[in-house]
Amino acid sequence: MNDVIISLFASAGYDRAAQGVAGAGRRLAADCGAQLHAVIIGAPDAAMKAAVAAVADAVTIADIGDYQTEICLSALTQICKTLAPQAVLLSNDFYSQELAPRLAHRLGGSAVADGLALNLVEGKVRVNRSVYGGKAMATIELQRSPAVVWLRARAFDPAPLRPEATTAIQPATLDLPTRVSTTIIERKVEAGDEARLEDAKVIVSGGRGLGSPEPFNELQKLANILGAQMAASRAACDAGWVPPSWQVGQTGKKVAPGLYLAVAIHGASQHLAGISDAKNIAAINIDKDAPIFKQCRFGIVEDYRKVVPLLIARLNALKK
Amino acid sequence: MPVNIIVCVKQILDPEIPSRDFRVDAEQREAVRGAANLVTNIFCENALETALQLKEKSGGKITVISYGADSTEDALRKALAMKADAAIHILNDGQAHPDPLSVAQVLAAAIRKLGEFDVVMLGRESGDWGVGQTAGLLAEELGVAAVAFVDKVEIGADGLQLKRQTDVGYERVAATMPLVISITNDEHNVPRIPKTRDVMMSFRQPLTKWTLEDLGVNAAEVRAGNHYYAVVDLFIPVQELNCEFVDGDTLEARVEKFAQRIIEVTGSM
Numbered sequence: 001m002n003d004v005i006i007s008l009f010a011s012a013g014y015d016r017a018a019q020g021v022a023g024a025g026r027r028l029a030a031d032c033g034a035q036l037h038a039v040i041i042g043a044p045d046a047a048m049k050a051a052v053a054a055v056a057d058a059v060t061i062a063d064i065g066d067y068q069t070e071i072c073l074s075a076l077t078q079i080c081k082t083l084a085p086q087a088v089l090l091s092n093d094f095y096s097q098e099l100a101p102r103l104a105h106r107l108g109g110s111a112v113a114d115g116l117a118l119n120l121v122e123g124k125v126r127v128n129r130s131v132y133g134g135k136a137m138a139t140i141e142l143q144r145s146p147a148v149v150w151l152r153a154r155a156f157d158p159a160p161l162r163p164e165a166t167t168a169i170q171p172a173t174l175d176l177p178t179r180v181s182t183t184i185i186e187r188k189v190e191a192g193d194e195a196r197l198e199d200a201k202v203i204v205s206g207g208r209g210l211g212s213p214e215p216f217n218e219l220q221k222l223a224n225i226l227g228a229q230m231a232a233s234r235a236a237c238d239a240g241w242v243p244p245s246w247q248v249g250q251t252g253k254k255v256a257p258g259l260y261l262a263v264a265i266h267g268a269s270q271h272l273a274g275i276s277d278a279k280n281i282a283a284i285n286i287d288k289d290a291p292i293f294k295q296c297r298f299g300i301v302e303d304y305r306k307v308v309p310l311l312i313a314r315l316n317a318l319k320k
Numbered sequence: 321m322p323v324n325i326i327v328c329v330k331q332i333l334d335p336e337i338p339s340r341d342f343r344v345d346a347e348q349r350e351a352v353r354g355a356a357n358l359v360t361n362i363f364c365e366n367a368l369e370t371a372l373q374l375k376e377k378s379g380g381k382i383t384v385i386s387y388g389a390d391s392t393e394d395a396l397r398k399a400l401a402m403k404a405d406a407a408i409h410i411l412n413d414g415q416a417h418p419d420p421l422s423v424a425q426v427l428a429a430a431i432r433k434l435g436e437f438d439v440v441m442l443g444r445e446s447g448d449w450g451v452g453q454t455a456g457l458l459a460e461e462l463g464v465a466a467v468a469f470v471d472k473v474e475i476g477a478d479g480l481q482l483k484r485q486t487d488v489g490y491e492r493v494a495a496t497m498p499l500v501i502s503i504t505n506d507e508h509n510v511p512r513i514p515k516t517r518d519v520m521m522s523f524r525q526p527l528t529k530w531t532l533e534d535l536g537v538n539a540a541e542v543r544a545g546n547h548y549y550a551v552v553d554l555f556i557p558v559q560e561l562n563c564e565f566v567d568g569d570t571l572e573a574r575v576e577k578f579a580q581r582i583i584e585v586t587g588s589m
Binding site: 095101105132136139143182186187188189234269283311314 | 339
């Protein structure tokens with residue numbers, strides 16, 4: 001059978017997302033008796049090379065410099081055309097989301113977004129995904145080949161290691177376009193040195209109910225005590241209180257912390273869709289009927305303005 | 321430099337309806353409308369707002385296109401009320417949810433029929449099926465470049481200067497036209513509320529209606545709507561927890577319990 005390809009970015013390293021994509025790829029490859037072929041875009045360090053070689057049957061490196069949409073799309077298309085895979089799996093980073101449908105089109109395949117589970121049924125790839133803002137689940141059967149799927153990568157178990165494997169690592173031979181009509185001319189990282197929200201163990205998140213940007217300063221104190229990262233609902237981001245990169249939800253980050261503390265977040269289904277992988281959700285909300293409580297392990301019905309200062313004091317005391 | 325802008329919009333079931341009122345028809349593999357409103361997808365309105373702001377600076381023309389059932393006319397009238405210049409309704413006669421490639425092919429055919437364009441703007445994804453592919457597939461159908469997750473569009477040195485969101489921050493992109501861009505939400509593109517007078521006026525403005533046959537697409541294939549992918553199951557997952565509301569005689573006592581629960585949970589991680 002034809003290969004299953006996983007597409008990884010060197011800039012991310014072999015992070016939890018890459019591990020999830022590799023795990024999903026390995027299981028799909030096993031289901032159809034195929035090889036797992038990893039494509040790394042960019043220049044991976046030695047650690048990433050070794051890690052990917054330990055899980056894949058073959059590795060191709062496409063060292064095409066910093067990400068430029070049209071060039072990267074051209075490179076991936078060429079590699080996939082040569083390998084003629086039956087499936088191409090990508091992570092849920094923005095670049096992969098940007099590439100996936102166009103790659104599928106160029107390969108004559110079908111794409112689907114935000115896969116939560118992958119199955120092979122009578123030779124066709126089926127993907128489970130959340131729809132209607134998290135209110136329903138759909139199973140989508142891809143009709144054309146290859147199946148190009150970007151996955152909610154951290155929801156998938158990592159691939160098993162093959163320590164005895166001697167995996168060939170080869171550079172891709174590419175004929176890249178010299179003139180393209182779009183060029184990324186500035187890249188700005190707003191999160192600074194902070195770890196990625198998707199990998200956070202504890203998240204403190206604020207919503208529309210905060211009423212203004214200032215209360216996020218208080219939440220930051222709470223986050224500092226808990227070693228937590230900060231996030232926000234779409235309403236708080238749209239209001240300009242915090243950067244868009246803080247947004248958690250259907251169209252923001254999909255997070256999976258051990259604890260998600262939602263402060264003054266009502267819990268629109270599009271927000272809940274971004275936290276469905278959290279192990280524990282707790283909320284502070286003045287409205288006992290707020291939908292967020294339906295997803296919570298524990299909660300407190302009260303004005304956050306009264307709760308947060310007391311909570312900071314208590315947690316400080318308990319932590320000592 | 322006047323810019324010829326096309327904005328594609330989609331009418332969807334109001335995504336704000338509470339989960340308790342949400343039902344699916346498992347047989348048809350569609351949501352049941354019930355008492356819910358039909359609304360313009362929010363990212364499509366962000367796209368139209370972005371287009372309107374661009375046109376205010378550059379001049380030019382905004383044509384709004386939608387492929388949908390008869391009710392889609394409401395979304396197009398609203399776009400006209402927001403001050404789009406022209407609206408085109410491609411009639412979807414009875415087909416529930418066409419696959420994304422069919423939609424892209426229909427939109428591409430309509431855009432080719434219109435003639436020249438500089439930039440096509442679409443919402444990054446819809447609040448119903450959340451497919452997130454229309455912009456990318458449309459760019460491929462039209463044979464032009466695409467930029468995703470854009471939240472700001474300005475006139476640049478020799479084309480457009482775009483700001484777009486990434487996982488960690490943002491990027492600026494210099495782009496020549498023609499171009500397809502997908503728009504995401506940002507504090508600067510919150511859709512304007514049309515004036516009452518403009519809403520009234522919008523009902524008197526012409527609205528072009530095209531059928532699939534007018535566009536010369538493979539109508540049978542588009543109507544079947546499953547040559548790219550097929551929805552084989554749709555269901556509502558059951559997952560409600562019993563929230564433990566911390567109790568106590570005083571606020572201090574309740575916060576104490578809440579703090580202890582947080583310590584328990586984070587301590588076991």
